[in-house]
Amino acid sequence: MKSVNIGLCGLGTVGSGTFNVLRRNIEAIQSRAGCTITIAQVGARRDNPACDLTGVNVSRDIFDVVENPEIDIVVELIGGTTVAKDIVDRAIANGKHVVTANKALIAEYGNEIFAAADAKGVVVAYEAAVAGGIPIVKAMREGLAGNNIEWLAGIINGTGNFILTEMGDKNRDFADVLAEAQKLGYAEADPTFDVEGIDAAHKLVILASLAFAMPLQYDKAFTEGISRIETRDIQYAEKLGYRIKHIGIARRTEAGIELRVHPTLIPNKRLIANVNGVMNAIVVKGDAVGPTLYYGAGAGDEPTASSVIADIVDIARLLSRDSMPAVPSLGFAELSDKPLVDINDVTTGYYLRMLADDKPGVLSQVTTILSNHGISIETMHQSEPEESETTAEIVLITSQIQERELLTAVSEMEGLETITGSVHKIRVESLG
């Protein structure tokens, strides 16, 4: 039986998870891979008490691992785009296969990394970089290979989904739940990365490249965070038959590819609208298969390790048969740039919430403005004014409209004397 040697770089959350799952499930993993799999070296600046490293060749200099001639597969679980990039570059240059869980690295440097890997005939596998334990890269690159993908939409940041779920279930506000998420370890001290959609955008651009055969272009995704969502938006949405989720959407349209991350109202009958807490899910709509959905843990030590090890097994299966890598890094033999659609040109539905004088004619002013811009109202809710209040909240959901048109209409509404303050707006997608 052939033997495949793993060099594990990093012993943080995912690194220790990978170490421990590889150890615990080694029998099943080897039977699946058809070869012996050995953790031949671990590179980590410090040990992790979660891992029993007795008898393991541990190096404090992570670069020792990529220079070790016995290592077949370098598993990069350091994170970040500095040392991690050096490790991956050196591993490829040394003719080693690479497995990584690093979404930032792939989203920002994937094009050059994949080109270098191709030139060397090695694999750079990154299942764990998108949606943790969900085998979505494999599904898109292989399982749906017969389809032209029309669109995909995903809850691909567990922190954001946890916050929105808690706000809705427990009637708590954003800041309150964020503080709890930080205490539980779901959110970082600086939550920007999760809450403002940057992490989701990293994953979205990878999924979009897999869907639409285009190079990775991280800096092009439109991102809007969830910090402006109020608890009562979630409650109004519920009344109208919707849930609010932080969604990454990539869609092929005649004008080009849409790439956007933002809070979104989704009909509550959709399966993805029922994905709660820290869980992730991605809907992929293929022209042949129709909608498919993939659900699971999007982060965490062992869920992410599950995907890291799946990639290790894929490569080990090749090595055990002396086979060549056969699946292109982004699924297609050739990629080409596609025009991207500016967010102002995107067509979507809109949820609007505004504070209006509680007197006759106000609603008619609002609907006239909408109608002048070719926007119709799908559904509406008007709250009764509070005791001693003279204003009432109007909530409505518009038909599909180009964003630019909607913004003009909203600014006209905000100019009405009968409307107080700004009109709060959230995009709506049917995902049908």
Next chain:
Amino acid sequence: MKSVNIGLCGLGTVGSGTFNVLRRNIEAIQSRAGCTITIAQVGARRDNPACDLTGVNVSRDIFDVVENPEIDIVVELIGGTTVAKDIVDRAIANGKHVVTANKALIAEYGNEIFAAADAKGVVVAYEAAVAGGIPIVKAMREGLAGNNIEWLAGIINGTGNFILTEMGDKNRDFADVLAEAQKLGYAEADPTFDVEGIDAAHKLVILASLAFAMPLQYDKAFTEGISRIETRDIQYAEKLGYRIKHIGIARRTEAGIELRVHPTLIPNKRLIANVNGVMNAIVVKGDAVGPTLYYGAGAGDEPTASSVIADIVDIARLLSRDSMPAVPSLGFAELSDKPLVDINDVTTGYYLRMLADDKPGVLSQVTTILSNHGISIETMHQSEPEESETTAEIVLITSQIQERELLTAVSEMEGLETITGSVHKIRVESLG
């Protein structure tokens, strides 16, 4: 660029879907495969008006296809286990790779077919045989390769799920909805195959082998159909916070592997409880990844074609690199028989519905019997007797209990003078 020649056997629903999707999406498919893919021959007893066969080499003798030396991949879409088996056997003997959507063939003859394919060094791929367009075989065999699978549970028969969904949503009875399903083409004239769980059992044994590294053993699955489910069971279940689904379950326990298809109450908060209509979904619980779910169309021309073509692309990718097949047919290099658990030894919760005299002490008789058998009550509902009725319906959900024990308790209840008729029972699974 290398060229891979497809021989398509069968032009029924899936055959015509495969032909048309291959034609329509050929550009993306070839870019994914890294080679030219040609439908070099079609074997079909008659043409299908859904397919434009102009210029296509069509043979009325399906066996011409497997004898054609130019064919690299035989795609068997005939169905059944007679001619289809001969086609597959001959294709393998002639050193051709095989793609099939035939669940009965794989479930019943997979062991010998895979052995023959191994001996010849060819692939027999069958993604389309389980849950139509959902890439679940790939997920289990590759995407979750790092896990020891603990259990899986699936809605893997769309007809049954359509019937149960309609019964619940529209308050219609089984026979009524079945007749509609037959009219819509979702159910056959003889619905036994779908409604009694035989089709689901075919898929379940395949999934169980992929999960637990054991040979296929179709005849060993316990199956119970949905024809005894009444609309009011669905309504009571809803009141208690559950949905009724026809589920195939495979579970690893200390006593062995459970393999069972039966109607099942599932908590309505579970994502799979919200999978409605003809859609399929499978939950797979891995020890590292936790629960994951895969959802999509479980049947139909183009959804099934999606999986057929994914398998074609997998094989074409190998052929284009002169690589050897690297993924074992059932995911593991070695399979071994595992003991199966008799249904009487299975531990599960139970929904019980009974007609009881509406007088003091009856409920106490029932709970005493349950308690004597170590069964506690999780939740209960007692309906008010109708005007002029002297009996009322008691519905309850028990704690987890061994089936044998539950059956004894039920037979004691049925012996009570205060209970009329038999106690209606449905299994309950938390799938947590």
